[in-house]
Amino acid sequence: xxxxxxxxxxxxxxxxxxxxxxxxxxxxxxxxxxxxxxxxxxxxxxxxxxxxxxxxxxxxxxxxxxxxxxxxxxxxxxxxxxxxxxxxxxxxxxxxxxxxxxxxxxxxxxxxxxxxxxxxxxxxxxxxxxxxxxxxxxxxxxxxxxxxxxxxxxxxxxxxxxxxxxxxxxxxxxxxxxxxxxxxxxxxxxxxxxxxxxxxxxxxxxxxxxxxxxxxxxxxxxxxxxxxxxxxxxxxxxxxxxxxxxxxxxxxxxxxxxxxxxxxxxxxxxxxxxxxxxxxxxxxxxxxxxxxxxxxxxxxxxxxxxxxxxxxxxxxxxxxxxxxxxxxxxxxxxxxxxxxxxxxxxxxxxxxxxxxxxxxxxxxxxxxxxxxxxxxxxxxxxxxxxxxxxxxxxxxxxxxxxxxxxxxxxxxxxxxxxxxxxxxxxxxxxxxxxxxxxxxxxxxxxxxxxxxxxxxxxxxxxxxxxxxxxxxxxxxxxxxxxxxxxxxxx
Amino acid sequence: xxxxxxxxxxxxxxxxxxxxxxxxxxxxxxxxxxxxxxxxxxxxxxxxxxxxxxxxxxxxxxxxxxxxxxxxxxxxxxxxxxxxxxxxxxxxxxxxxxxxxxxxxxxxxxxxxxxxxxxxxxxxxxxxxxxxxxxxxxxxxxxxxxxxxxxxxxxxxxxxxxxxxxxxxxxxxxxxxxxxxxxxxxxxxxxxxxxxxxxxxxxxxxxxxxxxxxxxxxxxxxxxxxxxxxxxxxxxxxxxxxxxxxxxxxxxxxxxxxxxxxxxxxxxxxxxxxxxxxxxxxxxxxxxxxxxxxxxxxxxxxxxxxxxxxxxxxxxxxxxxxxxxxxxxxxxxxxxxxxxxxxxxxxxxxxxxxxxxxxxxxxxxxxxxxxxxxxxxxxxxxxxxxxxxxxxxxxxxx
Numbered sequence: 001x002x003x004x005x006x007x008x009x010x011x012x013x014x015x016x017x018x019x020x021x022x023x024x025x026x027x028x029x030x031x032x033x034x035x036x037x038x039x040x041x042x043x044x045x046x047x048x049x050x051x052x053x054x055x056x057x058x059x060x061x062x063x064x065x066x067x068x069x070x071x072x073x074x075x076x077x078x079x080x081x082x083x084x085x086x087x088x089x090x091x092x093x094x095x096x097x098x099x100x101x102x103x104x105x106x107x108x109x110x111x112x113x114x115x116x117x118x119x120x121x122x123x124x125x126x127x128x129x130x131x132x133x134x135x136x137x138x139x140x141x142x143x144x145x146x147x148x149x150x151x152x153x154x155x156x157x158x159x160x161x162x163x164x165x166x167x168x169x170x171x172x173x174x175x176x177x178x179x180x181x182x183x184x185x186x187x188x189x190x191x192x193x194x195x196x197x198x199x200x201x202x203x204x205x206x207x208x209x210x211x212x213x214x215x216x217x218x219x220x221x222x223x224x225x226x227x228x229x230x231x232x233x234x235x236x237x238x239x240x241x242x243x244x245x246x247x248x249x250x251x252x253x254x255x256x257x258x259x260x261x262x263x264x265x266x267x268x269x270x271x272x273x274x275x276x277x278x279x280x281x282x283x284x285x286x287x288x289x290x291x292x293x294x295x296x297x298x299x300x301x302x303x304x305x306x307x308x309x310x311x312x313x314x315x316x317x318x319x320x321x322x323x324x325x326x327x328x329x330x331x332x333x334x335x336x337x338x339x340x341x342x343x344x345x346x347x348x349x350x351x352x353x354x355x356x357x358x359x360x361x362x363x364x365x366x367x368x369x370x371x372x373x374x375x376x377x378x379x380x381x382x383x384x385x386x387x388x389x390x391x392x393x394x395x396x397x398x399x400x401x402x403x404x405x406x407x408x409x410x411x412x413x414x415x416x417x418x419x420x421x422x423x424x425x426x427x428x429x430x431x432x433x434x435x436x437x438x439x440x441x442x443x444x445x446x447x448x449x450x451x452x453x454x455x456x457x458x459x460x461x462x463x464x465x466x467x468x469x470x471x472x473x474x475x476x477x478x479x480x481x482x483x484x485x486x487x488x489x490x
Numbered sequence: 491x492x493x494x495x496x497x498x499x500x501x502x503x504x505x506x507x508x509x510x511x512x513x514x515x516x517x518x519x520x521x522x523x524x525x526x527x528x529x530x531x532x533x534x535x536x537x538x539x540x541x542x543x544x545x546x547x548x549x550x551x552x553x554x555x556x557x558x559x560x561x562x563x564x565x566x567x568x569x570x571x572x573x574x575x576x577x578x579x580x581x582x583x584x585x586x587x588x589x590x591x592x593x594x595x596x597x598x599x600x601x602x603x604x605x606x607x608x609x610x611x612x613x614x615x616x617x618x619x620x621x622x623x624x625x626x627x628x629x630x631x632x633x634x635x636x637x638x639x640x641x642x643x644x645x646x647x648x649x650x651x652x653x654x655x656x657x658x659x660x661x662x663x664x665x666x667x668x669x670x671x672x673x674x675x676x677x678x679x680x681x682x683x684x685x686x687x688x689x690x691x692x693x694x695x696x697x698x699x700x701x702x703x704x705x706x707x708x709x710x711x712x713x714x715x716x717x718x719x720x721x722x723x724x725x726x727x728x729x730x731x732x733x734x735x736x737x738x739x740x741x742x743x744x745x746x747x748x749x750x751x752x753x754x755x756x757x758x759x760x761x762x763x764x765x766x767x768x769x770x771x772x773x774x775x776x777x778x779x780x781x782x783x784x785x786x787x788x789x790x791x792x793x794x795x796x797x798x799x800x801x802x803x804x805x806x807x808x809x810x811x812x813x814x815x816x817x818x819x820x821x822x823x824x825x826x827x828x829x830x831x832x833x834x835x836x837x838x839x840x841x842x843x844x845x846x847x848x849x850x851x852x853x854x855x856x857x858x859x860x861x862x863x864x865x866x867x868x869x870x871x872x873x874x875x876x877x878x879x880x881x882x883x884x885x886x887x888x
Contacts, residue, residue, distance in 0.1 A: 416695045419693060420636065455644065
C-alpha cells in the first residue's frame with residue numbers, strides 16, 4: 001500500500017450541465033432524414049445551457065475541486081479543451097481570475113486532441129515530484145451538426161483534478177504516451193464541426209489496436225499483471241464491442257471495463273478520460289488499480305492506485321453526484337436553438353450592440369470575479385465595491401477591503417420571470433439576491449429548470465456567459481444565481 | 491430649513507397633445523401641439539417667455555441632445571433652453587427648472603415642455619438600450635416590467651398576501667384607469683376592460699400581464715409658469731405650486747439589505763417633504779386628487795401606501811373598495827393615467843399636472859370632479875424600484 005504524502009491526485013471535481021437531452025427525442029425528430037441514427041436513440045447526453053461554454057464548465061468543475069481555502073495552494077493551472085471559446089485570450093487566465101487563483105500561477109491552455117487532458121495529467125504528475133501543485137481542468141462543449149452522429153454521441157461536461165504532493169487519493173503507478181497521427185476525425189481552426197471517417201475503420205484500425213498497444217505498454221512498464229487492474233477506463237468512442245475487444249486483447253477481464261458514461265453524459269471529448277477516472281475513483285477501494293487510457297493521434301495510458309485517503313474524499317463533488325443532478329430535456333428544438341443550429345427570429349431586442357469596453361473590463365476584473373467590498377469601518381459587505389459605504393449609519397469614505405461573494409449562498413428577496421426582455425432561453429429570470437451578513441445585487445438567474453421560485457429561496461452563484469458580442473466575436477462573463485435544488489428530478 | 495417653493499409659482503397655462511401612436515406626427519409637431527394650447531391658455535405672447543426647459547428621456551432614439559430641438563420647433567427668440575432628463579420623471583424635472591427660475595426671480599415667465607416620440611423606435615414596449623459601460627457588466631438582463639414585477643413578490647411575502655388577491659387588486663387598478671380614459675378624448679387607450687381581462691392577459695413579466703402595463707405612447711405636455719403677482723395681473727385666478735420635491739436613490743435599495751423590496755423609499759421621503767412644504771398633515775383626508783406614476787398596476791398599488799394615503803398593507807383593501815375610483819373618495823388617474831392616457835416618457839410628469847390643473851379649474855369636461863380638489867398630487871417616478879428618482883408636485887388653489 002502506498003503511503004500518504006506521495007505525489008498524486010489530491011482532489012477531484014466534476015460538472016455536468018443539468019439538462020440531459022433525450023436521444024430518443026432526437027431520433028424521433030431526425031430519424032426520417034437519417035434512419036441509421038435510430039440505432040443511437042438510447043440514453044441521454046448532457047446539454048449545456050445557452051450561457052455555458054467550455055470555459056464556464058471548466059470554472060464550475062474547478063470550483064467543485066477546489067474549495068476557496070485551498071486555492072492559494074495552487075501554483076499552476078492547466079486548462080484543457082478542444083472547444084474553448086478563445087483562440088487568443090488565455091482561457092486558463094480567465095478561469096484563474098474567476099476563481100481568484102494566485103496571479104503568480106503558471107497558466108496554460110492545452111488542447112488539440114481528445115487525449116490532451118491525460119497528457120496534461122502526466123505533466124502535472126511530473127511537476128508534483130518537484131513540489132508543484134497543479135489544477136487540471138478539462139472541459140468540452142463541442143458543436144455538432146444537426147442530425148449527425150456526433151450530435152447524439154457528444155456530451156458537454158468538465159472534470160477537474162488537483163495534482164500535487166500530499167494526502168493523495170490516488171497515486172500514479174505508471175504512464176505511457178504514444179504518438180500516432182491516426183485521423184479518425186478532425187476540425188480545422190475556425191471550423192465549428194468535426195468531420196469523421198467511417199466508424200468501422202476507426203474501430204478496427206484505430207481504437208482497438210492503438211489503445212490495446214498503449215495499455216499493454218503501461219502494464220509492462222509498471223510491472224502490473226492485467227488481472228490486477230480493477231477498473232479499465234476507456235474513451236467513450238471505444239465503448240461496446242471495441243471496449244470488449246481491447247480488454248480481451250490486453251487480457252483484462254471484461255468485468256473490469258468501467259462505464260464510459262456514454263448513456264448518461266455522452267462523449268465529453270478531452271474531459272471524458274478524467275470524468276471516467278473520477279467516476280472509477282468514487283467506486284474504488286484502497287489498493288485498487290485503475291487504468292485510464294485516452295485516444296487521439298495516439299494514446300496515453302496511466303495506472304493509478306487508490307489510497308486510504310479516498311475514504312475522506314468529498315464525493316458530493318464527483319461525477320456520480322453531477323450525473324444524478326439532472327433534468328430530462330425532451331425538446332430537441334430547444335437543443336438546436338441553444339446551440340444556435342437554427343436561425344430563430346430573435347426580435348429587435350436581440351439587436352442591441354453588446355460591445356465591451358476592454359479598458360473598463362480590466363479596471364473591474366475583480367467585479368467580474370464577484371468581488372465586492374467590505375467597509376473597513378462598519379464591516380458591511382457590499383457589491384459592487386464603492387468609495388463611500390452604502391450603510392446609511394456609516395457612509396465612511398475610503399478604501400473598502402475586497403470581499404468575495406461567489407462562494408456564498410444567497411437568498412432570493414424578489415424575483416420575476418420576464419418574457420419581454422430578450423433571452424435565448426426565455427423567460428429571463430432575475431431577482432434581488434442578498435447575502436447573510438450583508439451585500440446584495442439584482443442578479444440574473446439561470447438553470448431555473450423545474451423549480452418554483454420563492455421569496456427566501458437559497459441560491460448559489462455560478463460563473464456564466466453574461467453577454468455575447470456576435471459582431472466582434474467576444475463574450476463577457478459574470479455570475480448568475482442558480483436555485484439550490486435539494487434533490488434531482490427527472 | 492429652506493423656505494421651499496410654496497405659493498411662489500403660479501401655473502397660468504397648460505397644454506397637452508393627443509397621446510397615442512401618433513404615426514402622423516414628428517416630435518416637433520407634438521411639441522407645437524402642446525405649446526400652442528398652453529400659450530393660448532396663458533394669454534401671453536411667446537416673446538414674454540424668458541426661459542424654457544425641455545424634457546426628453548430616450549434621446550438616443552428621439553430628437554437628440556440639448557435644448558435646441560425645442561428652440562427650433564417653437565422658433566423661440568434665442569432664450570435659454572435646457573434639456574433635462576431624469577428617467578421617467580423627466581417631465582417633472584422640466585417643471586422644476588421653470589418653477590425654480592420663477593421662484594428665484596430670475597424669470598417672470600418660464601416654460602416647461604416634455605415630449606417623447608416612442609413609436610418611431612420599432613419596439614412594442616420601451617426600446618432596448620445600453621445600460622452604461624460598467625453597469626452592463628453586472629446588471630441583470632432586465633426590462634422595466636420585470637423590475638417592477640418584483641414589487642409584487644416582495645409585497646406578497648411581506649404582507650402574507652395570496653397571489654390571486656394581489657393580482658385581483660392589480661386588475662382593479664387597471665380596469666379603473668381604462669374606465670376613466672373612456673371619458674378622455676386625448677387618451678391613448680380608450681377601451682373599457684374587465685378585471686378578468688387583466689387576469690387572463692398574456693404574461694409579460696410574472697405576475698404582470700399585458701394589461702398590468704402602461705401604454706407606450708407619443709405625446710407632449712407643456713406648462714407656462716409665472717409669479718402669483720403676475721398671474722393676478724393677468725387676471726388668472728391661478729393654480730399655485732404648493733410643493734415640489736425630488737428624492738433620488740443613493741444605492742441603498744440596490745446594495746443594502748435594509749430595503750425589503752416591497753415599497754419605494756424615495757416616494758416615502760419625497761411625500762413627507764412635500765406634505766410638510768405644502769402644509770398637509772393628513773394626506774388621506776386633505777388630498778383631493780392623485781395622479782400617480784402607474785407605469786404598472788403594482789406600482790400604483792404600493793404607491794398608495796408610500797404616499798401615506800393607504801395604511802401599510804392596506805392598499806389592496808382601498809383599491810377594491812373603490813377609494814381611488816373616479817367616483818371614489820380620492821380619484822387616482824381620473825384621466826386614465828400612464829396606463830391609458832399613455833406614457834410618452836418626457837411628457838408624463840407634465841401630463842399629470844395638466845390633469846390636476848384642469849380639474850382644479852373645473853375644465854376637465856366629462857371626467858370633471860363635481861367637488862373641485864383643493865390639493866392635487868402628481869407622483870412621477872423614474873427608474874426601477876431599486877434605483878430610482880421620485881418627484882412629487884402638489885398643486886393647490888390660490
